[in-house]
Amino acid sequence: MKKRVTAAAIALGVALTASAGVYAAGNLQEIRASLNYKLGIIVNGQVYAMKDGNGKTLAPITYNGTTYLPVRSISEALNTSVTYDAANSRVVIGGSASPGTSSPEPAAVPVQRPKSLPSDFPLPSDAKVFNLIEGSATGTPSATFSYLTKQDLETLGNTYKEYFVRKGATAKSEEISAEAFSIIDAGSTFSVTLDAYLGTGSYGGYNIVNVIWSGK
Structure with a gap:
C-alpha cells in the first residue's frame, strides 16, 4: 500500500x-x-x-x-x-482550498459512471466519482478515476476480486483487508489497477478508491 x-x-x-x-x-x-x-x-x-x-x-x-x-x-x-x-x-x-484547511474537497458527483467501463464493472451505489480521465490507448477504451464511498473496503475488495475472476484474470496480485486493498489484475481483454484506503482530513468518513482500467 x-x-x-x-x-x-x-x-x-x-x-x-x-x-x-x-x-x-x-x-x-x-x-x-x-x-x-x-x-x-x-x-x-x-x-x-x-x-x-x-x-x-x-x-x-x-x-x-x-x-x-x-x-x-x-x-x-x-x-x-x-x-x-x-x-x-x-x-x-484539482481545485482551490480554503485558508486553514489541510486539503481541498474533491470535485465529486454521485455515480457518474465512466463511459469506458464495462456496464457490469462494480461501482457502489453511493460512489462519488472525481478526477475522471477517459481515452483510447491503441484502440482500447481506458479510464482513470477516483471515487469516494462508505462501503466496507474488505467487502468491496472481494467483490472486485470475484469480478475479475469472472472476467478471465490470468495474472493477479491482490491484497485485501478491512483498511485497504490493492489489486493488479490482467486478462486477455483487460488490465486493471485498484488502490483503496481509508480517507483522512476532508475525506474523513469516506473510503477512497483509485481505478486505472483498460479493456472491454
Whole structure:
C-alpha cells in the first residue's frame, strides 16, 4: 500500500522553482538525489515528454528508492489544474482550498459512471466519482478515476476480486483487508489497477478508491 501514487508522492520542488523564494531557509533541507533520464512516462498509452514552462525537458528524480515527478508537468498531462498558494506555502491540485484547511474537497458527483467501463464493472451505489480521465490507448477504451464511498473496503475488495475472476484474470496480485486493498489484475481483454484506503482530513468518513482500467 505504501507504493500507491498520490499527490504527496509528486515532487513539489521541481514545479515550484519560481516560487521557492517564499520559503524561509529553515524550511528547506538539502539532499542528494539523481536525475533518472532512463525512466519513461506513459500517459493513457502514449509516451509523454515532461517539459517546464520554457519547453525544457524534465527528468524524474530518484531519492532514497522513491521516484518523484514534476507536479505541474504531470498535471498538464492529466488535464488537472495545479496552483501554488503562496500565503499558505502549499500546492493545490484539482481545485482551490480554503485558508486553514489541510486539503481541498474533491470535485465529486454521485455515480457518474465512466463511459469506458464495462456496464457490469462494480461501482457502489453511493460512489462519488472525481478526477475522471477517459481515452483510447491503441484502440482500447481506458479510464482513470477516483471515487469516494462508505462501503466496507474488505467487502468491496472481494467483490472486485470475484469480478475479475469472472472476467478471465490470468495474472493477479491482490491484497485485501478491512483498511485497504490493492489489486493488479490482467486478462486477455483487460488490465486493471485498484488502490483503496481509508480517507483522512476532508475525506474523513469516506473510503477512497483509485481505478486505472483498460479493456472491454
